[in-house]
Amino acid sequence: MDGWLRLLKQKDKRTIARLITKIEDGSPEKNQLLEKIFPETGKTFLIGLTGPPGAGKSSLIDGLITKIRQVGLSVGVIAVDPTSPFTGGAMLGDRVRMTKHALDTDVFIRSMGSRGNVGGLSRSTREAVRVLDAAGFDVVLIETVGVGQAELEIMHLADTVLLVLNPGAGDIVQVFKAGIMEIADLFVVNKADLSGANRLVTEIEELLDLQQWEWRPPIVQTIASLNQGISECWSQIIKHRQHLEETGEWVKRRQNHLRQEVLELLEDSFYQFLKQEMKKPEFEAELEQVALRRKVPHQVARIWLNRILFGKKE
Ligand SMILES: Nc1nc2c(ncn2[C@@H]2O[C@H](COP(=O)(O)OP(=O)(O)OP(=O)(O)O)[C@@H](O)[C@H]2O)c(=O)[nH]1
Ligand SMILES: [Mg+2]
Structure with a gap:
């Protein structure tokens, strides 16, 4: 030790x-x-x-x-x-x-x-x-x-x-x-x-x-x-x-706490990852489209989610 x-x-x-x-x-x-x-x-x-x-x-x-x-x-x-x-x-x-x-x-x-x-x-x-x-x-x-x-x-x-x-x-x-x-x-x-x-x-x-x-x-x-x-x-x-x-709530609560902890850590990692992704020029270009009211924020978020998770191009 x-x-x-x-x-x-x-x-x-x-x-x-x-x-x-x-x-x-x-x-x-x-x-x-x-x-x-x-x-x-x-x-x-x-x-x-x-x-x-x-x-x-x-x-x-x-x-x-x-x-x-x-x-x-x-x-x-x-x-x-x-x-x-x-x-x-x-x-x-x-x-x-x-x-x-x-x-x-x-x-x-x-x-x-x-x-x-x-x-x-x-x-x-x-x-x-x-x-x-x-x-x-x-x-x-x-x-x-x-x-x-x-x-x-x-x-x-x-x-x-x-x-x-x-x-x-x-x-x-x-x-x-x-x-x-x-x-x-x-x-x-x-x-x-x-x-x-x-x-x-x-x-x-x-x-x-x-x-x-x-x-x-x-x-x-x-x-x-x-x-x-x-x-x-x-x-x-x-x-x-x-x-x-x-x-039995004792065990259940503690399991939930650990679940929550892992969730928070995952959230944090994903957030850091997404922030990096958003620095890409393609994303900036898409953001500009939103600024010009040609695209809706929800739409851009969905497109990028599909791209990141499934490699889909929309
Ligand atoms: N009259 C009265 N005063 C109390 C009692 N308990 C605490 N106090 C007083 O209330 C004030 C705040 O007490 P703290 O124990 O520092 O309160 P706290 O909730 O830890 O405060 P923060 O950490 O600043 O949020 C102090 O001046 C205590 O002496 C009580 O039962 N009766
Ligand atoms: Mg205090």
Whole structure:
């Protein structure tokens, strides 16, 4: 076994940090390293936390880390910030808040920004999670700020998804309409110390009533800043995991995640290939025809698809 792999499996923090940096920077060795660690992965329990900015996701993670350590499990955290090209104040704040775990070898916390991410943030998040998986962390928590797409992407990655909301923080119906409700395995109404928490719970219940659920997402109230409700939150997470295992959904979800990953990689390769194809002079000529309104974009796309896939000339 390579030295670095041995160190990784000992959860050596410097080795983990270096590997994740290589992933973030799109280092040329990246793919080779990921190939080496892949056989060691697939064991960790992946929990995604998403929700609007400032909902208390990091505070909740802080509490969950303590809880998870109490039950004797190791835990890794990847905090994703897709909005900021820099490691902004929030993430710095996260680090400061979580320093109490800094000396614990069974806790590893890493923030990832979008700067310099080759192949997109969701891809590097997945790869960073894989590093923590190979290192042997029992649980990995992924924090993503809910700003649309990133929220939905978490469901292609995590075994269990927590949606963190706050009382009075906007219209729950909007969340519902955006399709974000569908991805929640568990609702966390955080900042339950603020007024309107019970009303929010009722609103979520009413929306959940509109459907039949194989797993009806439970709603947990927490005050993350005071460490309240964390045990209940953890026990609902465990219940969800049991549900997944009992129904065979655990295996199915994971297979779907891998399918999605391969699909994304294929999409990416095809996209790069097509971009090259479109540089050909024949294509440019055809594009000109479109500009002159002599050809329709759909038509040109169909012609080129036939040419590329089947070598057909139209
Ligand atoms: N009143 C109250 N404040 C809370 C609670 N939980 C967290 N906060 C505060 O809310 C603010 C945001 O908390 P974070 O944990 O950083 O929220 P976040 O969702 O990680 O934020 P981003 O990562 O920036 O999206 C902080 O000032 C927390 O102290 C709570 O239960 N009640
Ligand atoms: Mg945060």
